[in-house]
Amino acid sequence: DQQVKQNSPSxxxxxxxxxxxxxxxxxxxxxxxxxxxxxxxxGPTFLISISSIKDKNEDGxxxxxxxxxxxxxxxxxxxxxxxxxxxxxxAARDGLSGGGADGLTFxxxxxxxxxx
Amino acid sequence: DAGxxxxxxxxxxxxxxxxxxxxxxISGHDYLFWYRQTMMRGLELLIYFNNNVPIDDxxxxxxxxxxxxxxxxxxxxxxxxxxxxxxxxxxxASSLISGGPQYFGAGTRLSVL
Numbered sequence: 001d002q003q004v005k006q007n008s009p010s011x012x013x014x015x016x017x018x019x020x021x022x023x024x025x026x027x028x029x030x031x032x033x034x035x036x037x038x039x040x041x042x043g044p045t046f047l048i049s050i051s052s053i054k055d056k057n058e059d060g061x062x063x064x065x066x067x068x069x070x071x072x073x074x075x076x077x078x079x080x081x082x083x084x085x086x087x088x089x090x091a092a093r094d095g096l097s098g099g100g101a102d103g104l105t106f107x108x109x110x111x112x113x114x115x116x
Numbered sequence: 117d118a119g120x121x122x123x124x125x126x127x128x129x130x131x132x133x134x135x136x137x138x139x140x141x142i143s144g145h146d147y148l149f150w151y152r153q154t155m156m157r158g159l160e161l162l163i164y165f166n167n168n169v170p171i172d173d174x175x176x177x178x179x180x181x182x183x184x185x186x187x188x189x190x191x192x193x194x195x196x197x198x199x200x201x202x203x204x205x206x207x208x209a210s211s212l213i214s215g216g217p218q219y220f221g222a223g224t225r226l227s228v229l
Contacts, residue, residue: 032215043120043207043220044159089159093215102147102214103161103172 003027004092006107014115019077021110023090026071030092034104035064035075038087047088048075077112085114118142120221122208128227134196137224140189141210149218150183150193151207159207165191166214198228 005024013019021035031052036044050057050064050073057064063076077084090107121140129135141148149164163173168185176183180199185191195202205225209218 034217036220041222043209043222046217046219049217102166102211103149103164103175104218105161106151106159108158 001026002107003030004090004105004107006088006090006110008110009108010111010113012113012115013080015082016079019075019080019084019112019114021075021077021088021090021112023073023075023107024071025073025092027092027094027105028071029094030105032093033064033066033073034091034093035062036089036091036106037084038089038109044089080112080114082114082116085112087111120208120210120219122206122221122224124224125222126225126227128229129198130229131199132197133228134194135198135202135226135228137193137206137208137226139191139193139208139221141191141208142212142219143189145210145212145219146188147211147214147216147218148185148191149209149211150191151209151220153205153207153223162193195226198226200228202226203228 003026034049035047037047038044048059048062048064050066066073087109089109091104123138150162153159162175163183165185183193205223207220207223209220211218
């Protein structure tokens with residue numbers, strides 16, 4: 001049972017426009033959410049994170065929004081650039097359980113393609 | 117900072133052989149994680165360590181898998197004996213603090229024939 005879901009396997013956006021990547025989760029114990037970007041043959045690279053006590057976090061062109069009631073978060077990239085073409089993973093941490101509290105649960109990723 | 121270093125980058129072996137994957141975390145990071153990525157299951161946590169002590173190994177698929185962290189700068193993930201279904205990309209990651217962002221290595225692509 002997937003606790004973190006990214007329902008769009010791929011997304012194509014024109015250069016300069018806004019890219020919006022979505023993520024849904026089912027575990028209400030998740031208290032910290034992260035977005036990672038991954039290029040082929042490389043490891044995931046940390047992009048931005050948000051704590052469950054916030055609803056928005058911004059870092060340059062990247063903004064993450066969290067809607068706890070809907071168990072939904074999104075990553076906005078504005079403006080989109082060719083170098084943003086990559087696979088984006090949403091991840092979440094279950095902060096309240098014992099044991100694996102520091103391990104992350106990942107979605108399956110969305111392949112973002114920025115078209116010139 | 118060299119980041120998280122994994123070796124080898126690629127490993128091809130035959131079923132039944134022992135495989136050892138290696139990881140050097142970022143210096144000063146107290147947490148080390150091993151993940152596996154497959155097409156079917158995506159990225160899954162296998163095990164993680166805090167200050168060289170295994171904290172949660174509930175993601176380790178079978179007794180054939182074992183992980184050690186003999187010191188703060190080195191960890192191994194061993195599969196013995198290996199099976200074709202172990203073919204995947206194995207990532208190591210480290211983080212500075214509990215709940216902090218995790219920084220990943222480039223991964224080891226394992227193919228078991």
